Structures are given as C-alpha cells and as structure tokens.
Amino acid sequence: MPRKRKSDPSLYALDEENMKAAVMAHLKDGMPMRSAATLHAVQKSTLSRYCKAYSALADEEKVAFRFTPRYDVKKVFSSEMEDSLESYILLSSRMNYGLTKKRTKKLAWEFAKANTLKYPKSWDDNEAAGEDWYKGFMERHTRISLRRPESTSLHRNLGFSRAAVDTFYKHLEELQSKFHFPADRTYNMDETGLSNVQQKCPKVLCPKGVKQLGATTSQERGKLVTMVGTINAMRSFIPPYLIFGRTRFVERLLDGAPPGTKAVASGKPGNAWMTTEYSMPSNELSCATVQTEVTPA
Secondary structure, eight states: OOSSOOOOGGGSOOOHHHHHHHHHHHHTSOOOHHHHHHHTTOOHHHHHHHHHHHHTSOHHHHTTOOOSOOTTTTOSSOHHHHHHHHHHHHHHHHTTOOOBHHHHHHHHHHHHHHTTOOOOHHHHHHTSOOHHHHHHHHHHOTTEEEEOOEEEEHHHHHHOOHHHHHHHHHHHHHHHHHHOOOGGGOEEEEEEEEETTOOOOOOEEEETTOSOOEEEEOSOSSOEEEEEEEEETTSOEEEEEEEESSSSOOGGGGTTOOTTOEEEEOSSTTOOOOOHHHHHHHHHHHHHHSOOSSSOO
16 A cells, blocks of 8 residues: 555645534524534534533633644644654765664654654554654754765775864965966866775765765774875866785786786785875876876877
C-alpha cells in the first residue's frame, strides 16, 4: 500500500467563517442543526462535532477557539520539538558526523521516550520510529536531504580552518597580482589516497544545497596508494604520479593506468606518504608535460 494516500480535497474542504456562522446559528439562534448545516454549506456531522467542542469550553476559552481542522492533532512531536530535531541533524552534518536514516529514526524514538510522549507501540518493538513518521518529517523539513558523504579524515577536518583558508588565498592573491598567471598556466595539484578496501559511506541527512558533504572516518582502510593529480581550469591535466607503499616497484602495477603515468615505490612496506623526497620528481613530471618557452612542444 502506498504511504502517501490520495484523497478528494473537496471532501475535507472547510471554510472557517461558514463553520463559525453555522455553530452560532445552532447554539445561539436555536436553528436546527440540519438546517444550519444546509444554510452555511457544511457537513452536519462536522457541525455536530464543532458544536460539542465549542459548548464544552469556558467563556474565556471560546474567544480563542479555532473553527478550522487540526490536522496535527495526532503528531508525535510538537512543531518546536521537530524544529529542535532538525537543528540537531543539521549541526551533526556540519560537524561531519551526519546521522543516517536508521540513526535518525532511532533518535526520534529515544527523544519521544525521554519526553514521555504518546507514540505507536511499533516504535518500542523496533526501537526506532516508523517509516511513515520519517517520510512525513522529511516532507515537513525541506532543508534536509539524504545524501552520501565523502570520507574525511580527522586530521583534514582540523586542518581545514578559516585561518588556514584565509592565509592561502592571501598568498594566492599576492602572487596573482605580481605575475598575472593566465588560467591555462594555473594548475591545482592535490594528493589523495586510493584504497583497495574502500567501503561506501551510508547516506546521512544534511542541509539541502550543500556542494560537499564529509563524514569522519578512521585510518584503518587497508594499504593506500598515494596519487598526485594536477589539472587547470581549461581542463588540461598532467598524468598522475603514484607512490606505492612497497619495497620494489614493478611495471605491472601500472596496467590500465592513464598514458604517461609515473610511479615509484616508497621502499617502506605500508608507507606511501607524500614527502619532500617525492615532491621534486612530481614537479619534474609537471614541467616535462606542460608546454613552456623552454619546451614549447
């Protein structure tokens, strides 16, 4: 059975002014309920329910009475509680510890249980909120989406700070103002670790519209192969430079690699870190590949 049930909106349409006039006509003017319902174009059963609710209130409470349906009457959480859940989910995502769908449903159950709220019995059986609640929560809070994050080490999280970024762009602006590098001469070089036992991160809830999403992971991901990649804004790239964490290098390790790829063995099993020892050969590969005045073609 589909979770989003379709219904005829005309069956539940209710005008607040018509309902208020019908209630007053029956309770104050003494008009029969069926006649009041017909005159003001409302359902007789609905009018009966509103008349009973209005009559049971004290005089001071009748002023604030709403003659409109309360569709949120069976919600587990109040709007304020759901907003606090949303804020917690977004904060966890910004800290690179985003909550998975399963963890979010479990958090909702724990939150409802801690506040002694009324919720379905199936929540206790599964120790998590139901799928219906999750779907409704996502529809009500459109700032959240479900995406797969990028694995991000703890050291990278600590090093990527506002001060470090400001310093980098300050130096970049000074060099650009001095030398006026064109776009085809400005390359971006970065290193990354390629793992042969990489596992996909589960999808987590995060703010809509973010371009990059991270998830903190441990370093126990098997043996890494360091790759140095270089590319510019004109989509011109330099063949990658690979560092294998092994004692000797064999050519078959480059089977299937892009043409021009260079690789070395670190000489230390399990250690394929990028150090100053390998930065110079990587720069030499860049100079040999890029056309310059010394090597025009």
